[in-house]
Each structure stands twice: as structure tokens, then as C-alpha cells.
Amino acid sequence: MSETALMEAVTPRVLLVDDEVGILNSLRRLLRHENFEVLTAESAEAALEILEQNPVELIISDARMPGMDGATLLAKVWEKWPKTIRILLTGFADLNTTVKAINAGRIHRYISKPWDDDDLKETVRQWLQFQTADRERQRLEKLTEQQNLELQKLNNQLEARVKARTSELEQTADMLDLAYIELKRSYETCVEVFSTLLTQRYPLTKQTNKAIIALARHIAEAFKLSELDREQLVMAAALYNVGKVGWNDTQIHKSAEVMLKTERPAYQKYPAQGESLLMALEPIQEATKLIGLHQERWDGSGFPGGLTHDAIPHMARILKIIVDFVELQCGLLMERVLSRDEALVFLRKYANRWYDPGWIERIVPYLEREAPDLLELNPNLRAMTTAQVKPGMELAHNLYAASGILLLNKGKLLSQPLIEKLCAYEGSEKARYTLFVKISEAAPREATS
Template structure:
């Protein structure tokens, strides 16, 4: 640990002056060194760390201005004070300009003035020493964080087989992001999806919504990247929660559970701030639970003081989580969730942004995530017998209606349309564009079991 004693070097070719200064400073909390010439002073500074240099102006071989200039170049943090009996303007200007003079003291000096100047310089030297110590400490910790991040990426790489499916899904969602951004984002998003149950893995839907809104609003590519990364990682702060908390609607939390819930945006931010490319996304995450009326958390920001990206993330998160039962102790269908956003505009949400967001969701398909090549998304009234279903069709509450690989029949389509009307939901079916439109006899046989099983669910 570095000593707190301030080291002072007095330089004068007159020994009686050095003795006088030593006596003057003997009761100060300083370690005093002396030198009779500029050459001796430089030699001493090679072996001792000097905080304050007090040099006489007129000395043979090397005057005070020359000494201060050399010290400034080699030991710039050393505070430099000039002692002069006959101040010459040219020499003084040289000391100030080249030696970066802190103060000058005129002979004969006033004892109280000298002690005051040295005490003030000592405080400055100590502050500079502490700043240097803290800078080195921060740099060391940052290096440690980078090492830990590299170890984490290596660990995730070793588990590639177990995470392959999750990585492929993330690659699809982030394909337009720059490579340097993708590496860090993939690590954390994989951790989230490994921790959350499938019904709580909302990141993909939220990312698709905010990306569609940002692109339609004309945001630049860098801003869209930050926005989609924040959407992909917004619930990072929940990875330490218990299974019970993960499955509990947020509006039902009370007491300590509610207090813990209100910390997750800040925890998510803190986990990302050490990664420079994700710092803007971290700020968006920190404020995505603020409210337009100032009653949100963690900062109780109000109105346009909330970052615009955070206002958008709040809309998208609530829209998806209302449909997943993650906010209220019941599931909302898509239309009711949109209506809820409109009701709380001007209290919870930015009213102008809410109107544009609702219009966007009404105009776009419910599933805004990009589809693979050769796959189209169809509403039920667009379906035809013989079409091949490419992915499972689920209700808004997560029940299976159709298995991937099913071949549609007229009866299946009709029953799906009835189910959609009675449940007040809107379904999109992913169809193979190259599928055969012929219905085989086996399809009719499988139809009854498929749709009746869905209704039982």
C-alpha cells in the first residue's frame, strides 16, 4: 500500500537557505529532502519519488527554470514551486511556460505564506496520487472483467451441442448486427434462455416488435442495433430468480418480492456496463420500467426525460408479457393487450408512441420475426387444403393446435377458424410454399384427432 507521507525536495545552492526551510517545515507532515544543485536534485529524483519540488531560481550551472523544465518533462506529476529573490520577468515566464510552475515564492519569504503554499501543494499532490491509484485499480478490475468474459465465452463454446438450437434462433434474430456486437449478446441471451421456462422466453417477440417499429420510424442502423440488443437482453436481471418467482405475475408481488422485482432493470444494466459495445443497450434496459407519469422505477423519470428507446421497450415488453400472463394473474389475447396499452397511454406510456405502436401491430402480422426462405405466414382465411404446416401452431396461451408437418384438410381449416372466433384470437400459420395442394386419405383420418385434441387443451 502506498504511503500517505508527502515527499518534498528543497533545492538551493545556499546551505543556510536549505536549513531555514527545513526548520520552517519540521512540524509539517512531510518528508523533507535537500539538494545543493540542479544536478544533485535530478540524481535524487531518480531514486526517490518526489511529490513537491521547491527550487531556487538562481543557481550555478543549472538555474531553477531549467531544472523545473526538465522535471516537468520527466516527472510531470511532481508539483513545481520556484523560490526567487529577484524575480526577473523573462525567467519567470520561462518557468511558467516550460516548467508549468505551480507557484513562486519571493525571498525574503513570509513563514506563514510558505507553510500555506506547501500545505496546499501537499493536498493537491495527495489528490493526484489518489487519482493515479484509483485509475490503476479501475484498469486492473476492467482487465479482470475482460478475462472473466473471455472465460465465460469459452465455457459457452464448449457447450455448443447443448445450445445449438438456441444459437441458431439467436443468429436469425441478430443477423443484421455487427459481428463485434453479436459475440457478447449471444453469450448473455443464451444464459437467459437456459434459465427461463419456454413460456417466459419473450426476448424474440420483443426484439421483433421494437425492430419493426424502429425501422418504420427511420432510426439509423446503430440505434436499431442498440434497441434490438436491449430487447434481447432486457430480462437478464431475472436470471438469479427462483423458479417460483419466474412463474409469478409481476403485479402479484408484495413486500420483499416486489422490492426484488424492482431491482431487475438495474441488475441487468450492471451486468452489461463492463462490455463497451453494450453500454447504450444497458442504459435502455435500466429505464424500461419507468412510467410516463413518473411513478416507475428505478429513477422515477417522467415524460420525455425517459430515453425514447426505453419508452419503446416498455410498450413491447408489456404487450408480450400481458399475453403470457407475466404481469397480471390471467392471460390477455392480442387485441385486449393492445387495448390495455391504449387505456394507460399518458399514464404509463408515451401517448404519441403508443398510438403509432398500436397502429404498427394492427397493420403487421402478429409474428414479426423473420421467416426462413421458402416459408410464408398465412391467416386462416388464406389457407388451402394440401398445404404443409412448417411449424407448430399454438394458441395465445401456449396450447398446441397443429403439429409441424401436418397437411391441411378442409375440415381442419374450418375447425381452426371456429376455434379462432370462439377464443377471440388471431392465428398465423407458417406454410411451406412448395407444399403439394393434394389431400391424401390419411389426412382426413388425422384431422379429427388433431383438432379435437387441441380443443381438449
């Protein structure tokens, strides 16, 4: 009988071994109402045959038997089935046999003859409970080992996919010590993968994390932030909106500007909620603080704490500028989607109110020189003038007049008469509209005015 078979036994078995049939019968009667199966053997040799065929949790053997005595039997049991509980039944005159059983058979307990019925039953129960607990421990250890192997397998697959898609981390690996970079790369890529998963609930045009991460990295390099500040800024940029994970689909698609009164509390709590969700991750403790404070405003009108000026950590002030610059171009801050240039005008307008004026004077010129229009990151979207659009194109964002009036809803198919009306209205307002349209290889669909 193998150790595996013993572990998988369902109904416990107790083997009684004694060359005296009367004693065997007496023990069988004593234990017949217990919650286990009782097997008997009239010799050590017969007991070993039973053990070869059946899993046995506990064996009780008489000390004195013709041929092989109880101590020798239990020694053999210990050698071949060490998990089986071994109890020696011995008389007062069997001291030498008892000592032998303790030394060679490593018995768990010996019981003197004549035995006390209650004591014997309780002893068997306790050791079987121990056996059950030990078997459960082994099962859980095996399960944990299997789960760890499976987790390692999934982690290896994840790393392989991330390495295949991430060239920037490979460049970092060339610059730093290999052992340090391997550890750092695994951690950062896992954060970015988690960040990517968070964005899947957003429509394609409102998936901001990738652009915010890239912009955070470029700004950290351009302004020569310390290595620690760079790491924390990028981590916070990747996970800044994790506090929105519990929002419903309706709210998560809305811009902050048009949220209902009942939705505002959730919006104002999302930075603190994100910080709470990530507090247990020790390596990004500083990043979680940035996440919790990235909606604070220079003049104290922000949330969640209403902090002002230097009470707001400077990295949180930078993150606020980055997040708003991207969200303005994705329709998450205002209902009207702004172009890159319009977003830069907005940042300057709210300097000294929402934003640290010192950082605005440094970052905005950099963005004017270096930051691409976010639509360039999406090959399926284009910003066009009314003279450039064609019939059949579909609006990707709402179109507003210069006065703020909503002219066309997103999803509207443009027709030739509609384009002509827009051109005429544009002329009457002396304005120039920018239309964000979806571009695909398929031919434009038929549209009605």
C-alpha cells in the same frame, strides 16, 4: 526515479534546495509539522542525486546558487521528472533567473524572498493536493484502461462461443453487407445470450425463450413482416419475460392459472416491469413497448393498461399469440400442460376475446402446418399414450382427466398396476390421455403403485 515510482509514492516528499544552511533550516522548521516528509540539499547536484533515489512530489529551489543555479536545476527536473511540482525561491534582484526558470524550467510558482510563512505553507499544501488529485486521475485512467481491456477480452470470448453455436446468424451474414452484419450480429447474439441466462431459473420443461424466439422468426418470415418489425418482434420474444427476474423461485415455477391472490399483482406488472428495465437500451425501444403490451387482450381484459382492439399495436398482438402458444405447452399459462393440438384449439377458442381474430385466422393455420410439438425440441421428453408408456418411466407434467381432475403429479414413477388403472379409467371416461414422460438412456427405475 521513474514516473511509475513517483505515482506509487505513499507519503509525499518535499525537497528543499539552497546553498545557505540557515535558509534550509528555517524552511525545514516552517514545514516540519506538515503532513509530508521534508528532504534537503545544499546544491543542485545533491538535489539531482536525491531525485535519482527518492520519489519527490514537490521541489523548492533557491534561484541563486553556486555552480548550477535554480533555474537550470528546475529545467533538468522538468526534463526528467515532469510530474514533480517546481517552485522557485527568488529575490527581487533575480528577475532574469526567474524568467529563465519560467521559460526553461516551466516552474509552477515562484515565491519572493523574504517569504510569508502562511503563504508558503498554503502554496505547498495546494500544489501537493493538486499532485495527489492528478495521481489519482492517472490511477483511475489506468484502471479504466485495464477494465476496458478485460471487458473486451470477455466480449471476444462471448462472441466466439456464440458464433460457434449460432448458424442462423452466419446465414444472415451471407445476405447482408459484412460491416452492417458484424455490428448487427454482435448486438442480437448478446440479447439472445442474456435471454438464455434469464431462462436458467426455470426448470428445463419451462424454458420458453428459445422456442418463442424461433417461432417469432418463422412467423416474421412467413408473413413477410418488414425488416424493422422482424427485428423488434425477435428482440421482444427474446426478452418478453425479463420483468419476472425479481420473482422468487416458488412463483417463477407456477402457472398463471394457479397463482395466489398475493402473487397476482406481480404477474400483472411483469410486462410493464420488463419495459422499465429495458428502456435505457436505445436500439430496442420499440421492442420494449411490445414487451410492455404483450399481455393486453383484444377485449380489454388484459394488463397492464386494459387496451382493446387497434389500440394494441399489431406486433404486440402477434407476440401475445406466440407467447401463449408456447406457454400453454410448457405449463406456464395453465396448470394442465397442453399438447400442440390442444394449444391450437385454445387459441381458436379465445379469438375475439384474448386474441385479434384476424391474426388468429392467419397464424393458427400456419402453426397447424409448420409448428412442431415443443416436446420435439427436448430429446429427454416424450408425449405418449397410456398404451405406450412403460413401468419405471417418470411423469414430466401433471396428468389431468378430461373432466379436469388431477390424476397424477409430475415426478410420479409409473408402475404396471398404475398403468392398468389409467387404461381402465380412460375407458370409463371414453377419453384418451396424453402422458408427458422423461426419457433417458438409463434403465427405468422400480416403481410402486
